[in-house]
Amino acid sequence: xxxxxxxxxxxxxxxxxxxxxxxxxxxxxxxxxxxxxxxxxxxxxxxxxxxxxxxxxxx
Ligand SMILES: [Zn+2]
Numbered sequence: 001x002x003x004x005x006x007x008x009x010x011x012x013x014x015x016x017x018x019x020x021x022x023x024x025x026x027x028x029x030x031x032x033x034x035x036x037x038x039x040x041x042x043x044x045x046x047x048x049x050x051x052x053x054x055x056x057x058x059x
Contacts, residue, residue: 003049006042013039 013023015034024032035043 006045009038009042010046013042
C-alpha cells in the first residue's frame with residue numbers, strides 16, 4: 001500500500017446522496033454507510049504520514 005492508493009480510495013469512497021458510500025456501491029455493489037472502513041483506513045494512514053512528515057521536518 002502506498003500514498004497513491006490512499007488518495008484513490010479517498011477520491012472514490014465518497015458519501016452518496018443517501019448517506020451510503022458511493023465507492024463501495026460502484027466497486028462491489030455493496031451498501032455501506034459512509035464513512036466506510038476503507039475511508040477510515042485511508043484517513044488514519046494519511047494522518048500518520050502527515051505526522052511523520054511534520055515531525056521529520058521539525059528535527
Ligand atoms: Zn467505501
